[in-house]
Amino acid sequence: MIVVGCGGLGSAALYRLARRLGGGVLGLEQFALGHDRGASQDHSRIIRLAQHQRQYAVLAGPAYEAWAEVEAESGQTIVTRTGGLVVEDRVARRDVDTGTRNIEGYTALFDEFGVAYELLDAEELAARWPQFRLDGGEQAVYQSDSGIVDAARANAVHVALARSHGAQVIEHAAVRAVRPDGGGVVVETEGRTYRADRVVVTADAWTNQVLEACGLRLPLTVTQEQVTYYATPHLAEFSPARFPVFMWHGEHNFYGFPVYGEVATKLGQHMGGHETTATTRTFEPDPVRRKRYAAFVEQHLPRFGGPELYTKTCLYTVPPDQDFVLDTLPEHPQITVAVGAGHAYKFAALIGQLLARLALDERPEHPIDAFSLTRPALTDPTFARTFHV
Template identity: 65%
Template sequence: MNTDHPFVVVGCGGIGSAALFWLARAAAPYSRVLGLERHNLGHDHGASQDHSRIIRLAQHQDVYAALAPHAYRTWRQIESLSGQTLVTETGGLVIEDVQSRRGLDTAGRDIDGYAAVAARHGVDVELLDADELTARWHQFRLHGTERALYQRRSGILDARRANATHIALARGYGAQVRENSPVRALHDAGRHVEVVTDDEIYRAEHVVVAADARTNEVLDGLVPALPLTVTQEQVTYYATPNLLDFAPGRFPVFMWHGAENYYGFGVYGEVATKLGQHMGGPEVTADSRTFEPDPLRRKRQEEFLVEHVPGMLGPELYTKTCLYTIPPGPASRPRSGARRAAGQRRGRRRARVQVRLAAGPDPGRARTLRPHRLPGAGVRARPPGAHRSRLPEVVPCLTQHSPAQPGPARLGPPPSPPSRSGGPAGRCRRPPTPTRTCSTPTWSGSGPAAGCSPGTPASWPAPATTSPATSAGTG
């Protein structure tokens, strides 16, 4: 295999597969992109597997509310390009147990906060009291002190199918993917980056790191360790006998904000409903995590359903674990952005490595350490040999468990978008830079997690920033 590549993507999960596709599309036909995946494609070691993530326009943070419409358009573009159905709009509820949260600092993650952000961004929502909610959706059992917000375009993003679709489309543009190829190190070699695997050393002009819980492991030696927290989460599928009541057209996805936070899905992916507790798991590492579900959280989820959505219950189909990779800052608050840059002079050359942490509520106010101007190395359709940037770059894409999980590549307007799309496509204006987490799925998290990353506007796509890549959603 050719060891010289203009672009190498490390990790082919939710964020990595999206980066692989958009880079491959922008670079074709003169340059090819290489994707390196530590495990088999579609594995369950990280945050991008399982059937479903929540995608939604209803957000409690302005930065994600601004990204969400673009994420929807980009997913529709991917659907048009592939013929696959990836987004199913079910409508979505945010329910707040006001009594149990009385006196708590919710940092805007409450019904008033969601409504205010929706008003600023022109998102149509309905505010409901407990009686109005149960009159419309008899599946819920409420105490009367709850408040809710409904947004009709919320729904389900099929995470597993989305990843496979991105990979297939990327291969169509000449991208190569190597499975079971863990990256052991990245070395700054002046005019290129050496990407070290067990059986090969690749030379790249640009490296996109989408390694989720292993981000610091891959970047070791290039920059100081990023302050990431990795937790082990889980979701449970219940073989409910009430299939009609919880069909996608009759039951909305929901997020519950109370003494504990939950998110739930009707029947999708499996002939079963799905429930997860948001950020209820212990801190782990990619190596120390187990695949054993926590029985206490299982019991906690069952008790929640008995009290509030009893019809979702049925024999447990299975419970699976996943990882969240969370940037710094309280999980319920907007993430503060940060940039880290390291420069090294070598004679007349200067190699730069850029690490950009998930942007916070105001990316323009991100704290910058040793700021520098990046070289203008966009992805252009140029003859072979003409596509050269003067300096190598490494960009880690950090998933974030938030309502929005944009993908890594910043894209320009589409050359000729499909009829029902309008999302970003075409040439890259500059090398991809991350904006969130699951985990990752955070998707995320996006960051984006074994089918349990919390909701994002689209688990991986982003506005004019990238292809579908969501925390698109909770899930």
């Protein structure tokens, strides 16, 4: 069994397969482990039960369970619960909201899945977290299980656990082609050709390049996103014990973290980046978004800010409906493929488990039909992009 790409999803699949198969698993990574060229580097990602689409709400609880299994086996802390807010600036959203991402969408699924939450108006939100400066038209939902999953640590833990079960990992082994070979698969790198019964492709922005020899080209959009760390002087106010992770839905959709990983707070914008490719992307931050972040902080979280520690970029690889891809190739079921769509990391430990079952020709434990390769978003060339921004 070969896993192509050892980032967030690939390292999780590598671990789950090695746990099942022992030494018959090989991971191929085109760069060094822990590189910053893809989607799953950096210290922190938001993990949350708050979902506005049912296909993700049904996976949210099991994702926490999967992370807990990894923590239990490794003895490492990966998930830090801070509580989490979804804040809707209803005045700012009035001109841009499509109705797909509002407070009622979250609470309806909370109610369906029996998740405890609190609804807060602007006055209640400001009383509880005076770090926010509000205009009065905001509404928020708070869920106490939200928090941070440490992406860089989790990737390293998954690789270490995979090795402990007998897996091998080869770095600087760029895969040039994956091609079916009878009932098996040939995997070609620059220096060597490998053969395996089955392959899991978790190459994200490089997916189409890797799968070209299979006759498959997915309609994927790659965007260059960025986050900024602020060296706030108000560390105690923004410690994980005193300030939650948050998402802010207004004219733009921001997300933020308390002080974690760096001695700094962190802010990003969901789906705010320009289109690029894995080979033409730059590592240069967009000054327009830097200014946009700074303006949001000044207006709504003035003590969250401080000198900019740094701004770093990453890639989103997104199908037209912004949903994951988790499936085997219809004509070549010995090849499994996953694409994270720019929002998979919170589910990574669970996705690794799901990919292992797909690769072993077993029925996944949780529903993933929405992430099929045969859905219209991937097969109908007239399907319009419907990104949730």
